[in-house]
Amino acid sequence: MRYLSANWIFPLHIPPIKEGVIQLSDKGEVINLFNSRRKAYSDKLEIFDGVLCPGFVNAHCHLELSHLLGIAEKGNGFLEFAGTIRKRDDFSEIEKQNEIEKAEQQMIDNGIVAVGDICNTTDTLIQKQKENLKYYNFIEAFGVDENKVNTIFSQSMELRNKFRNAGQKATIVPHAPYSVPPSLMRKISNAFDNKDILISIHMQETKEENQLFENKDGIFLDWLIGMNANKEIWEKRINSTYVLKELGRKKIILIHNTFIQKQDVTDNYYCTCPKANLYIEKMLPDYSIFDADKLCVGTDSLASNNSLSILEELNIIQENSNFDLNTLLKIACKNGANALGFEQLGTFEKGKIPGVNLIGNLDGVKVTAESFIQVI
Numbered sequence: 338m339r340y341l342s343a344n345w346i347f348p349l350h351i352p353p354i355k356e357g358v359i360q361l362s363d364k365g366e367v368i369n370l371f372n373s374r375r376k377a378y379s380d381k382l383e384i385f386d387g388v389l390c391p392g393f394v395n396a397h398c399h400l401e402l403s404h405l406l407g408i409a410e411k412g413n414g415f416l417e418f419a420g421t422i423r424k425r426d427d428f429s430e431i432e433k434q435n436e437i438e439k440a441e442q443q444m445i446d447n448g449i450v451a452v453g454d455i456c457n458t459t460d461t462l463i464q465k466q467k468e469n470l471k472y473y474n475f476i477e478a479f480g481v482d483e484n485k486v487n488t489i490f491s492q493s494m495e496l497r498n499k500f501r502n503a504g505q506k507a508t509i510v511p512h513a514p515y516s517v518p519p520s521l522m523r524k525i526s527n528a529f530d531n532k533d534i535l536i537s538i539h540m541q542e543t544k545e546e547n548q549l550f551e552n553k554d555g556i557f558l559d560w561l562i563g564m565n566a567n568k569e570i571w572e573k574r575i576n577s578t579y580v581l582k583e584l585g586r587k588k589i590i591l592i593h594n595t596f597i598q599k600q601d602v603t604d605n606y607y608c609t610c611p612k613a614n615l616y617i618e619k620m621l622p623d624y625s626i627f628d629a630d631k632l633c634v635g636t637d638s639l640a641s642n643n644s645l646s647i648l649e650e651l652n653i654i655q656e657n658s659n660f661d662l663n664t665l666l667k668i669a670c671k672n673g674a675n676a677l678g679f680e681q682l683g684t685f686e687k688g689k690i691p692g693v694n695l696i697g698n699l700d701g702v703k704v705t706a707e708s709f710i711q712v713i
């Protein structure tokens with residue numbers, strides 16, 4: 338049994354507790370929370386300088402792209418970035434596996450306990466089967482040519498089954514509104530079964546995406562026409578969020594939302610990846626338009642980020658929003674756990690096994706660039 342205390346405890350299902358105590362079993366289950374050190378009645382009290390919060394949930398990553406660290410040039414926009422991703426196969430299996438293992442270890446060291454991870458391959462499966470972290474795997478389908486829809490869908494189904502057969506949570510999801518025609522969107526929607534919890538989709542990551550749907554022009558249109566894309570992608574859709582209708586009333590997490598406007602916001606979950614947005618587009622979403630209870634945070638991959646650290650992402654969000662530390666930590670822990678269906682994670686509610694992070698070197702209750710994470 339452990340009794341942990343710090344300047345503040347952020348349980349996230351209740352307001353922060355000044356100099357509170359959290360009692361944990363040997364396997365990390367929350368047994369009790371005390372609102373003062375005197376009430377904990379323990380001579381085993383461990384007191385830390387900083388704040389204690391649950392383990393972080395990285396709601397959006399592409400672990401299989403970890404070997405692309407530093408390959409993409411910064412700030413050149415999405416189409417340039419997509420070109421870099423096509424270099425993903427210019428590496429040996431050993432290089433890829435090593436970088437996946439290192440990236441996972443980095444997430445563990447940074448206090449991450451669960452990941453919403455996009456998969457186009459089985460490259461990450463060996464590492465995930467070690468069960469160091471919890472993963473919700475989003476098996477990503479994309480392809481704009483109508484003639485290839487059936488092949489793409491059956492490949493996705495095969496990949497999903499490989500993940501499921503390995504004991505992993507896995508759901509087929511569309512990559513983005515501009516990369517999946519309505520017929521494939523419907524197939525994905527129809528494949529959703531009782532093992533699936535939610536769908537993810539990249540959304541409004543670039544202004545060219547909005548331009549494609551709203552004006553039916555721009556470089557995305559030229560790019561799609563060059564790939565023999567089905568015209569229904571842009572002709573039948575009036576904006577990016579139109580595809581949510583095609584997916585039906587499922588739980589959905591929308592990723593990036595860098596160019597979202599207030600009128601586009603729905604009651605779905607939203608995931609922001611601020612460092613990746615700055616890396617690719619030099620832009621951030623307007624954080625004031627989101628429901629803070631539905632906002633999650635992700636690192637995206639090491640192809641568009643120099644680290645996999647939720648704390649660093651929070652620092653950027655804090656500098657560009659009015660969120661207080663309790664709200665930021667809900668975004669980092671509780672909301673991601675709720676979105677991805679990890680019921681044991683996200684808060685210090687009794688009975689959960691959420692992991693415990695110490696955030697040290699804060700400026701009062703503000704995260705700074707010098708703040709650090711220690712897994713307790």
Ligand SMILES: [Zn+2]
Pocket residue numbers: 397398399455539592637638
């Ligand atoms: Zn992504």
